[in-house]
Amino acid sequence: MKGLTGLLAAIVLMALAGCSTGAGSPSGDASAAGSSAGSSGGEALTVFAAASLKNSFTELAKAYEAEHPGSSVTLSFAGSADLATQISQGAPADVFASADTKNMDKLQQAGLVDGDPRIFATNTLAIAVPRGNPAGIRSFADLAKPGTRLVQCAPQVPCGAAATAAEQQTGTHLSPVSEENSVTDVLGKVVSGEADAGLVYVTDVKSAAGKVESVAFPEAAAAVNSYPIAALAGSRNGAAVQAFLDLVTGPEGQQVLADAGFGGGRQ
Amino acid sequence: MPVSAAAGSERHNVSHAYRGVPRWTYVVAVLAATVVILPLFAMVARVNWANFLPLVTSESAVSALGLSLRTSAVSTILCIVLGVPLALVLARGRFRLQGLLRALVLLPLVLPPVVGGIALLYTFGRQGLLGRTLEVLGLQIAFSTTAVVLAQTFVALPFLVVSLEGALRTGGERYEAVAATLGASPGRVFRSVTLPLVLPGLASGAVLSFARSLGEFGATLTFAGSLQGVTRTLPLEIYLQRETDPEAAVALSLVLVAVAVAVVALAYRRPAGAGMAFWKQRTTPAAAADRDVL
Numbered sequence: 138m139k140g141l142t143g144l145l146a147a148i149v150l151m152a153l154a155g156c157s158t159g160a161g162s163p164s165g166d167a168s169a170a171g172s173s174a175g176s177s178g179g180e181a182l183t184v185f186a187a188a189s190l191k192n193s194f195t196e197l198a199k200a201y202e203a204e205h206p207g208s209s210v211t212l213s214f215a216g217s218a219d220l221a222t223q224i225s226q227g228a229p230a231d232v233f234a235s236a237d238t239k240n241m242d243k244l245q246q247a248g249l250v251d252g253d254p255r256i257f258a259t260n261t262l263a264i265a266v267p268r269g270n271p272a273g274i275r276s277f278a279d280l281a282k283p284g285t286r287l288v289q290c291a292p293q294v295p296c297g298a299a300a301t302a303a304e305q306q307t308g309t310h311l312s313p314v315s316e317e318n319s320v321t322d323v324l325g326k327v328v329s330g331e332a333d334a335g336l337v338y339v340t341d342v343k344s345a346a347g348k349v350e351s352v353a354f355p356e357a358a359a360a361v362n363s364y365p366i367a368a369l370a371g372s373r374n375g376a377a378v379q380a381f382l383d384l385v386t387g388p389e390g391q392q393v394l395a396d397a398g399f400g401g402g403r404q
Numbered sequence: 405m406p407v408s409a410a411a412g413s414e415r416h417n418v419s420h421a422y423r424g425v426p427r428w429t430y431v432v433a434v435l436a437a438t439v440v441i442l443p444l445f446a447m448v449a450r451v452n453w454a455n456f457l458p459l460v461t462s463e464s465a466v467s468a469l470g471l472s473l474r475t476s477a478v479s480t481i482l483c484i485v486l487g488v489p490l491a492l493v494l495a496r497g498r499f500r501l502q503g504l505l506r507a508l509v510l511l512p513l514v515l516p517p518v519v520g521g522i523a524l525l526y527t528f529g530r531q532g533l534l535g536r537t538l539e540v541l542g543l544q545i546a547f548s549t550t551a552v553v554l555a556q557t558f559v560a561l562p563f564l565v566v567s568l569e570g571a572l573r574t575g576g577e578r579y580e581a582v583a584a585t586l587g588a589s590p591g592r593v594f595r596s597v598t599l600p601l602v603l604p605g606l607a608s609g610a611v612l613s614f615a616r617s618l619g620e621f622g623a624t625l626t627f628a629g630s631l632q633g634v635t636r637t638l639p640l641e642i643y644l645q646r647e648t649d650p651e652a653a654v655a656l657s658l659v660l661v662a663v664a665v666a667v668v669a670l671a672y673r674r675p676a677g678a679g680m681a682f683w684k685q686r687t688t689p690a691a692a693a694d695r696d697v698l
Contacts, residue, residue: 218648222650286547288629293644293648294647313631315547315628316630316631316636318625318643318647322625329525329529329531330529331531331547
C-alpha cells in the first residue's frame with residue numbers, strides 16, 4: 138500500500154502540475170511581450186478576469202508588460218462565478234476583476250480579498266439582432282412580440298440578472314426561447330441567425346460589429362452592471378498588483394475600457 | 405432470460421482454464437479503479453444530506469429530470485428503429501465503401517459533443533442545410549424538445565450500432581442459412597431467427613444508448629438551447645445551478661450518478677450471460693442459439 142500511496146501522490150502531483158500550466162496557457166499571447174519573464178527582477182502577475190473583459194484586459198496586460206520590463210502578466214478569462222469558485226478553491230491569482238459585485242462580495246466575505254474592491258467599469262445591456270434585423274426589433278417592448286425568438290442569459294448569471302431588472306423596470310414580460318449560461322452563448326445564437334434577438338452587453342455588440350446589429354434601449358439604464366477589481370489576499374506581489382490596479386483604474390485603462398464600450402468606473 | 409443456465413455451464417468449463425495474472429497488475433488495477441472511483445467518492449462526500457431532498461425535488465430539478473427521462477426514452481426508440489437496420493446492413497451487407505460508412509457512422513463515439521452540436525446546427529438550424537426547407541413546412545427545430553432528441557440520437561446511435569453489429573457478427577450466419585434452405589424469406593429469417601439471436605446484444609445496446617442520451621450535454625447546449633421544461637435537461641440544469649448553488653449541483657449530480665449506476669447494472673447484470681453480447685464474443689450467442697432456436 139505504501140507504494141500505491143506513493144504512486145497516487147505522484148499522479149496527483151502530475152495532475153496539479155498539468156493544472157497550473159493549463160491555467161497559464163491562456164496567457165500565451167498576453168505574456169509574449171514579457172520576453173524576460175524568467176530573468177531576475179521579473180514580476181509575474183496572474184489576473185483572473187470576467188470573460189467580457191477579454192479584449193480590453195489583453196490590451197492592458199500588454200501595456201503593463203511594456204511599461205514594466207521583465208514583468209509578465211498571465212490572464213485567465215471565464216465567467217465571474219467560475220473564477221470566484223476557482224479562487225476560493227485555492228487558484229493562485231493576484232488580481233480578480235468580476236463582471237458583478239455579487240461574486241466579489243462572496244470572496245470578500247470569505248476573507249480572500251485584500252483591501253476594498255474598486256468599481257473600474259460599468260456595462261449596460263443592448264439588444265443584438267442578426268444582420269438586417271429580420272424580425273424588425275426596434276425597442277425593448279418589441280422583444281415580447283409573439284413569434285419573436287429571443288435568447289437571453291439565465292437569471293443565475295450576471296447578464297441574466299440585468300435582463301430581469303430591465304424587464305421589471307419596463308413592465309414587459311419576456312418569454313425567451315432559451316436562457317443561456319453566458320453572454321457569449323447568447324451572442325453566438327444571434328450571430329448564427331438562430332435567434333431573432335439576444336439581450337447582451339453593449340461591449341459584446343461592439344466586439345461583434347459587422348456580425349450583428351445593435352438596438353439600444355433607454356430602459357437599459359435601469360440595469361447597469363458594475364465591474365469591481367481587487368487584489369487577492371493570497372498574492373505575494375503587492376507592489377506589482379498595485380501598479381496593475383492603478384493602470385486599470387487610471388486614465389490609460391479607462392480609455393481602453395471606454396473604447397471597448399464600457400462605462401467609466403468610480404474613483 | 406433463459407440464457408443464464410447455458411451461460412452458467414459455459415462459465416464452469418472456463419474455470420479450469422489458465423488464470424495467471426502478474427502480481428504487479430493488481431497494483432495498477434487498484435490505481436486505475438481509484439482514478440475512476442475517487443472523484444465519485446469525493447463528490448458524494450460533498451453532498452449536503454440535510455438539504456438533499458428539497459434540493460433534488462425543487463420544481464426546476466423535477467422538470468429537468470422528467471425532460472431528461474422522456475427525451476432519452478424517445479431517443480432510445482429512435483436509435484432502435486434506425487440502428488437495427490443499419491447494424492444489419494453493416495454486418496451482413498456487401499457493398500462498396502462499407503468500411504467508410506461504418507467509420508463515418510461511428511464518428512460521434514469519438515467526436516466532442518459540442519462539435520456534434522455545431523454540425524446539427526448547420527443541418528437543422530434556421531440557416532442550416534435542411535432548416536430553410538423545414539421552416540417552409542412550418543417546422544422549427546432549434547430551441548425545441550425535438551432538437552434535444554435529435555442531439556441525443558446523434559450521439560447515442562453509434563452505441564446501439566456497435567453493440568448490435570458485434571452481436572450479429574459473433575452470432576454467425578449458420579442458423580439463418582439453415583432457415584433459408586428450409587424456404588424462409590429474408591424477412592421471415594430476420595424476424596424469426598436473427599432478431600431473437602441478437603436480442604441480448606440489442607438490449608445492452610439500447611441500455612447504453614439510453615445512458616448516453618441521459619448524459620448528453622454539449623450537443624444539446626450548442627444546438628437546442630436551455631429553457632426549463634423545453635430543452636433544459638438534467639445535465640444542463642446541473643451546469644446552470646453550479647453558477648449560483650453548488651450544493652444543488654452536487655445533489656443533482658448524485659441523482660444522475662444513481663441513474664447511471666442503475667443503467668450500468670442493468671447492462672452488466674449477467675457478467676457471462678445476457679448483457680454486453682458485444683464484449684462477450686464467443687459464449688452467449690451460440691448458447692442462446694442452442695436453446696432458443698433448436
